[in-house]
Amino acid sequence: MTTGQGFRFIDLFAGIGGLRIGFEAVGGTCVFTSEWNKFSQQTYKANFEDDTHEVNGDITAIHEADIPAHDVLLAGFPCQPFSIAGVSKKNALGRAHGFADETQGTLFFDVVRILRHHRPRAFLLENVKNLLSHDKGNTFRVIMHALRELGYSVDHKVIDARHWVPQHRERIFIVGFREDWPTNFSLDDVILPEGPNPNLSSILHPGDGSETVEEPYTCGDLAAVAPKYTLTPKLWQYLQKYAAKHKAAGNGFGFGLCGPESVARTLSARYYKDGSEILIAQEGLDPRRLTPRECARLMGFDRPGSNKPWKIVVSDTQAYRQFGNAVAAPVAISIAEAMEPWLHNMVALKSKRRMRA
Incomplete structure (x- = not known):
């Protein structure tokens, strides 16, 4: 399925491109990529070899104004500060976690600063399920408050990749659309494959x-x-x-x-x-x-x-x-397909506004 009218998206904390696969499948074009790990960069470049843009490194070193304009922001922001294993390890070492972790937890705020500057029409964020319960739910409340304060209607849902692939893999997905581009989107619109599920x-x-x-x-x-x-x-x-x-x-x-x-x-x-x-x-x-x-x-x-x-x-x-760090590609595709009608309307409305101007 494609929109017929393309939209532009950026791929932050890209890993090897799991989220990107979903949005290319519905007609999107990636215009900016950021991934700090050099080995992940190698895999990303090998599999998206037709890119005309480079794979950028550390997002904290990139000014938001230097990122191209885009319609959708994708980000699988680092989950170690919020995961059960990550929190246990940091506790054992006497180190801070969540937003108090200066090396990883605060990377979410790089997402915030880019959203604030570019005001894309929509975003999709992905993280581990434990993000919901980290710090007795305070971390997730801060995240949701920050996104809504930017003027986005936000929905979230834990989705298990088990419906598409033969592994249990629960991840939380957070979707937002700008409030001045109203939609009725819900992650409940994501269509789960009919059984039997694969083994x-x-x-x-x-x-x-x-x-x-x-x-x-x-x-x-x-x-x-x-x-x-x-x-x-x-x-x-x-x-x-x-x-x-x-x-x-x-x-x-x-x-x-x-x-x-x-x-x-x-x-x-x-x-x-x-x-x-x-x-x-x-x-x-x-x-x-x-x-x-x-x-x-x-x-x-x-x-x-x-x-x-x-x-x-x-x-x-x-x-x-x-x-092990990636987003299951079929899940990303199904979420992108559910968002696609609203992305289509978004691009069409934007084109009409440009013509009127």
Whole structure:
């Protein structure tokens, strides 16, 4: 689906472009990108190679006036200060979190200053579900107050990517439209796919020769998963002992062992460490990690047999980090499709106003 009349958007804290995929799918054109991580920049550039603009680095070093005019602002602003794991780690280290974290928490205010200066007609922000409850809800109240104070009608909703891909991945999405461009938009308008929902068989390497070999992920005549993704006996024994220890203590910590009919836990940025949250059972062998290609499919960045598979141009470690931090692409597409009628009206109205002027 496309608008027929294009709109311009910017991609802040872009990661590898999950949100961008959604808005390009409905006819938008990205005119500015900011992502500080050099490895994510490499992946972004490889997959959006026709861009005429550069991938900018640290957004705090970019003046808002130097950002091109745009209709929609997209931002997956850093979530570590608000996530359960991030807060626990910072508490253990005696460090501040949320907006008191000067290195990450205040990056939300870069979104605010850009919105204030450019007054785009709409925005979409994404973060972890725990943003809602961080600091007993105070952090989220500050965010919503700041956005509404700028003159936006704002809606938010936690959406689980499970409806589109075989993993549970709950994220909060915040949408705003300028109050002087009234809409009746609601995130309840996002259409969920009709069941049955996919399971892991839809993204795993079949290993039966039906898939083209892709080194270093698969090998041999049958395109079997490369041996390096199988856990070492030492690591597998450690994970089992760790899980047993926490089970005995009444905790829920442990590995997630999956088969083709399973639905995975949330893929995290720490997946490169041991793969424990999503391990694939193997007959006669210890479990294995997902390959980066399978992670690309798990996040909806490409599909088996795709004519244009996602380009993975970084190491396995960096690829796992990138997919673990990414927005599931099909979720972004569905949200963009729900916003699309209002974006269409927005662009049409803007054109009429220019003609009258």
